[in-house]
Amino acid sequence: MAMKTEAIGSIIKAQFERMLSAGCSFADARFYDEDRYQRVVLYDGNLESNTSRYERGIGVRVLKDGAWGFAATANLEAIPACFDRALANARAAAQLLGFQKDMGPAQTIKGRYRPPVERDPFEVPLAEKLEFLKGIDTRLQDKTVAHRYVGATFQRRRVNYQNSEGTEVDKWVLNTFGNMMVMTPDKQGRTQRRSLELYGKGTGTRGYEWLTDPDWFSGHAERIKQELAQIVAAEPLPPGKRDVILLPGQGFLQVHETIGHALELDRILGYELSYAGGSHVRPEMIGKLRYGSEKLNCRSGVTDNSPGTFGYDDEGSAQRDYMLIDKGILVGVLSCRADLAEANAKAGRTIVKQSGTATRACSFYRSPIDRMTNINIDPGNDGTLEDIIKATKDGVILDVPVSWSIGSNREHFHFGCEIAWEVKDGKRTKVYKNPTYQGHTLEFWGSLDMVGDQSTWELRQVPNCGKGEPNQVMELGHGIPVMRFRSVQTGEKE
Amino acid sequence: MLESRIRDLLLAARNSARKKGINAELSLHREKSSLIRLGNSSVALSTFEELTRLGVSVQDGRKVGSFSLTADITSQEQLQSALAQAHENCKAALPKNYDPIFGTVEEAVDDSTGYDPALENLAPEAKTKLCAGVVKALKPKGSYDFSGSWSSGSAEMYYISTANDNEAYRRLTDSRFVMVLKEQNRKWELSVERTAKRTGTFTAEDVAAEFAALLPMYEKNEGFKTDIGRQRVMFGPQAIAELVMLAIWGGFFGRWFEEKRAYTSSMKSGDKLFSEAVTITDDPTHPDVFGMPFDFNGKIRRSFSLVEKGIFRGVLYDSLTAARYKRQPTGHDLENWDIVLATGDGPAGIESGRKLAADALYIPHLHYIHLPDPTKGMFTCSSRFNAMRLEKGEFTAPLFSTRVTDTSPNVFSNVVAIAPDSVTVNVSSTYGQREPTAMSVPEYLVCDNVRITDVADSF
Numbered sequence: 001m002a003m004k005t006e007a008i009g010s011i012i013k014a015q016f017e018r019m020l021s022a023g024c025s026f027a028d029a030r031f032y033d034e035d036r037y038q039r040v041v042l043y044d045g046n047l048e049s050n051t052s053r054y055e056r057g058i059g060v061r062v063l064k065d066g067a068w069g070f071a072a073t074a075n076l077e078a079i080p081a082c083f084d085r086a087l088a089n090a091r092a093a094a095q096l097l098g099f100q101k102d103m104g105p106a107q108t109i110k111g112r113y114r115p116p117v118e119r120d121p122f123e124v125p126l127a128e129k130l131e132f133l134k135g136i137d138t139r140l141q142d143k144t145v146a147h148r149y150v151g152a153t154f155q156r157r158r159v160n161y162q163n164s165e166g167t168e169v170d171k172w173v174l175n176t177f178g179n180m181m182v183m184t185p186d187k188q189g190r191t192q193r194r195s196l197e198l199y200g201k202g203t204g205t206r207g208y209e210w211l212t213d214p215d216w217f218s219g220h221a222e223r224i225k226q227e228l229a230q231i232v233a234a235e236p237l238p239p240g241k242r243d244v245i246l247l248p249g250q251g252f253l254q255v256h257e258t259i260g261h262a263l264e265l266d267r268i269l270g271y272e273l274s275y276a277g278g279s280h281v282r283p284e285m286i287g288k289l290r291y292g293s294e295k296l297n298c299r300s301g302v303t304d305n306s307p308g309t310f311g312y313d314d315e316g317s318a319q320r321d322y323m324l325i326d327k328g329i330l331v332g333v334l335s336c337r338a339d340l341a342e343a344n345a346k347a348g349r350t351i352v353k354q355s356g357t358a359t360r361a362c363s364f365y366r367s368p369i370d371r372m373t374n375i376n377i378d379p380g381n382d383g384t385l386e387d388i389i390k391a392t393k394d395g396v397i398l399d400v401p402v403s404w405s406i407g408s409n410r411e412h413f414h415f416g417c418e419i420a421w422e423v424k425d426g427k428r429t430k431v432y433k434n435p436t437y438q439g440h441t442l443e444f445w446g447s448l449d450m451v452g453d454q455s456t457w458e459l460r461q462v463p464n465c466g467k468g469e470p471n472q473v474m475e476l477g478h479g480i481p482v483m484r485f486r487s488v489q490t491g492e493k494e
Numbered sequence: 495m496l497e498s499r500i501r502d503l504l505l506a507a508r509n510s511a512r513k514k515g516i517n518a519e520l521s522l523h524r525e526k527s528s529l530i531r532l533g534n535s536s537v538a539l540s541t542f543e544e545l546t547r548l549g550v551s552v553q554d555g556r557k558v559g560s561f562s563l564t565a566d567i568t569s570q571e572q573l574q575s576a577l578a579q580a581h582e583n584c585k586a587a588l589p590k591n592y593d594p595i596f597g598t599v600e601e602a603v604d605d606s607t608g609y610d611p612a613l614e615n616l617a618p619e620a621k622t623k624l625c626a627g628v629v630k631a632l633k634p635k636g637s638y639d640f641s642g643s644w645s646s647g648s649a650e651m652y653y654i655s656t657a658n659d660n661e662a663y664r665r666l667t668d669s670r671f672v673m674v675l676k677e678q679n680r681k682w683e684l685s686v687e688r689t690a691k692r693t694g695t696f697t698a699e700d701v702a703a704e705f706a707a708l709l710p711m712y713e714k715n716e717g718f719k720t721d722i723g724r725q726r727v728m729f730g731p732q733a734i735a736e737l738v739m740l741a742i743w744g745g746f747f748g749r750w751f752e753e754k755r756a757y758t759s760s761m762k763s764g765d766k767l768f769s770e771a772v773t774i775t776d777d778p779t780h781p782d783v784f785g786m787p788f789d790f791n792g793k794i795r796r797s798f799s800l801v802e803k804g805i806f807r808g809v810l811y812d813s814l815t816a817a818r819y820k821r822q823p824t825g826h827d828l829e830n831w832d833i834v835l836a837t838g839d840g841p842a843g844i845e846s847g848r849k850l851a852a853d854a855l856y857i858p859h860l861h862y863i864h865l866p867d868p869t870k871g872m873f874t875c876s877s878r879f880n881a882m883r884l885e886k887g888e889f890t891a892p893l894f895s896t897r898v899t900d901t902s903p904n905v906f907s908n909v910v911a912i913a914p915d916s917v918t919v920n921v922s923s924t925y926g927q928r929e930p931t932a933m934s935v936p937e938y939l940v941c942d943n944v945r946i947t948d949v950a951d952s953f
């Protein structure tokens with residue numbers, strides 16, 4: 001039987017009372033009244049994914065004697081039992097405890113968040129979506145293209161968050177993702193590819209209308225086809241040290257992997273070591289570490305239109321905009337309330353004063369962990385992409401990741417990209433295929449010497465950031481300008 | 495067999511679809527999962543999830559639509575609504591230009607042999623106690639922290655279709671334990687892993703002893719920064735599992751093979767691919783793996799040879815790729831395969847293996863492996879836990895983080911020795927649903943000419 005949303009709200013409130021009486025210092029619940037997902041993919045014109053998903057359930061956390069217990073169920077008749085299970089879990093956890101977790105000063109928040117949407121994708125008929133994708137597929141067809149792919153993913157979640165401090169947040173999540181790719185073998189018979197993901201400028205709305213705006217998606221179909229033809233005819237990037245100009249389509253992943261993940265406080269504190277890894281950053285470095293050159297300004301931003309903007313995190317804290325790296329110095333981290341005291345104790349001084357409002361869960365059946373928000377690089381004052389090219393004697397422009405491999409503490413990295421354009425004496429000359437580059441995080445960011453202006457700044461969506469145990473996939477954003485790095489190791493020697 | 499309350503509902507839904515002339519496949523996944531997450535020598539979080547997921551796929555000629563639901567399944571009304579949703583998706587679908595393969599359960603399966611109720615219900619207290627035992631046994635000093643995770647639980651998988659009356663059912667339990675010991679100042683990390691199908695297969699003392707054996711090397715020696723270039727490497731079990739997965743990913747997916755995106759695309763069955771010592775099989779009957787008996791197109795899974803004594807045998811086709819390229823599906827409409835890299839005739843045990851390897855790098859774990867160029871089988875990754883330098887057959891120093899960028903054909907064509915004993919490596923991911931997956935690999939693999947492309951100044 002579908003249980004009424006209001007009834008569930010009052011059942012949850014009664015459980016908070018019960019948990020506090022049982023000695024818990026804090027309890028919260030995320031009720032997902034609806035979690036919908038849809039994915040449609042045309043592969044060589046064939047509808048190879050045509051699926052939708054619906055989930056409904058509740059995830060609850062309790063903090064008892066400084067330890068967390070979590071439990072989740074889709075059986076909404078069993079909410080009291082779910083709290084009991086979370087309590088039993090917390091009790092078991094408390095038997096092996098070093099630093100006691102606490103939520104810090106109590107806060108009571110009443111909040112509501114709705115993402116900016118003109119047309120809810122779940123109100124758009126499937127036939128209309130397929131007709132739109134078919135139109136792009138037709139444009140991707142060409143005798144020079146061996147295989148083509150175009151797909152879209154839609155998400156809508158209606159979440160009610162409550163906690164024992166009286167906070168109540170009514171939040172919707174709505175995401176629209178699109179991607180297209182063309183592939184064809186090169187002279188050696190090895191398939192090359194060129195692709196594009198739906199992107200933007202961080203403004204506007206994020207409903208179905210974003211996908212159908214040609215500026216951010218369909219309008220690029222011909223361009224990626226032409227660039228694929230150039231890649232296929234190109235030589236591999238010769239190995240060597242040269243300047244690297246990252247377009248936002250590659251820069252977002254550089255930021256994601258070597259800044260974003262490294263600045264998640266749970267990684268810094270060692271809670272992710274057995275799976276995702278740790279961080280080269282230690283708590284005492286916050287406020288002191290030179291992370292990059294003076295050109296590097298990185299923030300956890302509240303961008304108007306991005307999957308990394310969610311109004312309130314999964315502790316009910318209102319999302320803040322704050323600096324992570326200020327003129328190259330590390331000044332902030334991505335955090336939740338419950339880890340602040342531990343970070344400060346480890347650092348031996350106050351390094352984080354308030355929550356980074358960055359704790360989120362991917363579904364009702366996962367517990368919130370520190371996640372990236374919008375990890376943005378502020379635009380610089382080194383002009384347009386053309387200005388940066390003009391100022392470059394020997395370099396390559398790189399776009400769109402093919403592969404990424406990062407050291408377990410995010411201290412070094414290796415990336416492969418779809419395309420490279422050689423830059424010689426201030427001019428874009430030719431295309432290279434199979435470009436790769438590698439480096440060490442602090443040295444690499446230290447070599448950042450040009451940052452493009454607002455005209456180069458783009459909002460890139462990440463629909464699939466993986467982390468945590470049990471594993472969670474999260475959506476987030478990166479606002480990134482064009483960036484130039486000096487003397488980077490590029491290409492493969494053999 | 496699946497609990498009758500739910501089974502009856504599913505069978506009734508299948509029958510009603512049949513009556514309406516709808517071709518439908520129904521699958522159910524139920525799990526009980528619990529996990530403790532360790533950090534800073536504490537159990538930072540203890541979780542429990544009990545979830546039921548229903549999947550419905552409807553096919554009408556060349557049109558297919560599907561729908562899934564995560565909810566407690568209590569009524570026929572829910573099933574009918576899910577069926578109607580999948581049917582709607584199917585009606586609106588664009589027809590494919592080939593005939594999709596409709597799921598049909600080849601033979602009835604009812605398999606609970608891998609199910610241990612004690613493991614399904616393993617209490618978080620028992621896990622906490624074992625972890626506390628490890629911490630206590632090692633009595634680590636102030637700058638040492640333990641972290642890790644221990645996931646355990648059960649999964650039930652059930653699959654039927656309107657094609658016939660057969661039912662395929664499978665229930666199993668699994669456990670994956672990983673404990674990491676980190677030294678906070680020098681930042682090295684050691685790891686001990688255990689995988690199990692039943693309770694009681696390891697103790698705090700075992701785990702502590704394995705850490706204790708590794709500790710002196712890391713405590714007493716500075717990190718070693720190796721040279722960039724080609725070197726002999728002795729890989730340990732977790733690293734071997736990663737290398738085999740990458741070799742499969744880049745070379746054995748039917749889709750990639752057909753579309754010239756695999757390093758095997760120009761090959762045919764019978765061509766020489768790797769060293770003669772290399773045999774890779776997807777073998778659900780192997781006793782060390784979890785052994786999935788059927789796939790979600792209804793095919794009975796049988797042992798499938800990918801590489802036999804270095805010879806390329808064939809690639810894996812899911813039903814989608816098989817239909818499109820007019821091949822036979824190979825039982826790979828699922829995530830959890832049962833990959834086995836055959837053991838070899840090298841000397842038994844790590845100690846004998848390292849004497850044979852002599853001067854080499856010992857890399858038992860790889861981190862963040864990825865494929866910059868699958869058409870060459872090129873992969874890149876870096877060393878992680880428990881890695882050491884080998885000189886004259888002895889471990890002499892812990893390794894700083896070392897990047898390996900090479901190709902699968904090169905690594906598996908330069909095999910020096912393969913251990914005679916196997917180790918089970920749990921490679922389950924817990925994105926989405928619980929899918930217990932393990933690989934059986936030799937205890938070590940020694941290869942020459944492995945390409946080292948970068949070394950950090952830290953672990």
Ligand SMILES: [Zn+2]
Pocket residue numbers: 256261464465466
């Ligand atoms: Zn990520």
